[in-house]
Amino acid sequence: MKLADAPLLAALRDPGLMADFGDNDWDWVVRQGRSAGLLGRLGALAGGRGLKASIPSPVWHHMTAALTVADRQRHAVLWEVKLLSRALAPVGVPVVLLKGAAYAAAGLPPAAGRTFSDIDILVPKSSLPEVEKHLLLSGWISSHQDAYAQRYYRQWMHELPPMIHIRRGTNLDVHHGILPETARIKTRPDLILAAAKHLPGYGNIFIPCPEDQVLHSATHLYHEGEWQHGLRDLSDLDCLLRAYIEDADFMSRLTARARELNLTGPLGHALSNVRIMLDTPVPSLSQLSLKSQSGRLRRVIMDNLFVSAMGSAHPSVRRPATGAAEFLLYVRSHWLRMPIHLLIPHLLRKSLERNELGKPAAPTPKP
């Protein structure tokens, strides 16, 4: 099955179609949706449009189950945010929630039915030592203890080594940027921090402004090699864009902001892909004067690569090219992440460590 023809994508494009799905469609939707982490979102879309009565009850039970998991995570995240806010209050800097945590805490459009595995925050780079100290005092410890991983994150990445809470076991990624220090593209996290919106009810918790939500989500998707969640992340972008473009000026503000932050590349990929895959009603790249310098052929090649890689959402939509696309994009993500004189020793080290029995490989950083 081609991913573009999958009933899952049809339902995401036009939730009303779910009313006419047959048993065979539902069988695929539940399998693909569960594997792609999108079953909760479909449940929320169906519930929101009053389609519950036309969905077979076994299918609805699976959607309820996914919504229940998402709801539980939302509660857990709100609690963690409260504790983070308390732990970091003495530092006196803004703490910006990113992605899943921001969606959940602020009730943004992608939040309904969405699940996630860790909490990402962005803080000013100058405050990192204080932030880390106060997190440690509140029970957050580094989950990567070996010296190489510590150096890898601290010297080259845009985040501290991932942290885990010693009692609650929750995962926390503390970012000071949205791209690695060594990345080919440079952006301006200080501008994202400056434009962040205060989250009511917390003294020091913020979420990125709408334009930056889209730009960060796109940057994350197209710069990291996590294609297992690729379709879910693309659907997040679709949810954000569908909600924000109701404001007629949004797209022009978004493209201006992308230029300011030097993120027109990932935004171009995102807008092109949501149009192809999810029929998101956004203007074309040429209408937005966002054409990539290297032209139409490159656009077609990149779109094909990304669409193929999103086939990793479920075995049924994998194409013969999916594995190759994932590999090429993995190489690309590393190419974008580090200059070659750092990358080759890093990959060599990772491959050697992987061969040592009983020792985990050096981490593939998670943004």
Added chain:
Amino acid sequence: MRLGDLSRDGLREKLHDGLILETGPFRTRIVSHTPEVLAGLELLYSDFSVHDDGFCDFHVQVDRVSGPRRYFRPQITFKFDGMEPFKPLPADHAFASLEWGLNYCIAGYAHHYLMLHAAVLEKNGRAVILPGDPGAGKSTLTAALSLSGFRLLSDELTLVDRDDGMLVPLARPVSLKNASIDIIRNFSPRAVLGDAAYDTHKGTVVHLKPSTESVRRAGEKAKPALIVFPRWIADTNTKLTHHSKADAFMDAANHAFNYDLLGSLGYDLVANLVDACDCHDFEYSQLPDAVQAFTELLG
């Protein structure tokens, strides 16, 4: 159609393409090429309904691991829609791993229900829930009761429907371990037992075929009436004592797979369940005495 209506060759062919097996509220599409799964299903699931097509809750596969291990100490893996949640196991664990795999699917995804790690049986329209810590003799007691005219709903997973608080049957085979296998064989000549899986993480495991009546009524929910915490103690007399409702609440919540996940709904479901039930501790050593005691309780 019932699974038992298929010939052995017909069943084998279905298992190659995907056999859709109905167990209570769930339909599972099973693919397997292993003789152990074929034999286990043929013997223990003959009364269950099978289907040709339609929506399936879970898609699973149990098959030999390919490569050199095909010939040297062959292994099998359980796949849930392409994912492998468990490490490969010895080939003779194939049928047991299908049973564990089905439990894994339900426990991991069926959050439409509050799920308790407990057995549940019914008689005279009243259901008894038997939560049990490992070694408490829950499965042995469940097997004996199910062979004595009690309707089996489940021996591992008690499903409480979140919509109405009723207990939902699975009626799948009862898993017996180690010494309890011979105890049940001796308890009733009518006990139909599958092939043993040796040296599993639970020791030797054998599955008991559920009664035809239990399977026939697997679409029929039951009303909770009793929660009984069984404990097998050697050479003791059968003894039924009061179990406080507050303790029963905590015990039931602790035995639930998804109490936490359901949040306030989980609290309400457990509270309503405990409210609706008389709660007891039960000590026993002899199965016939235990069956007598339960017959009186549910009379």
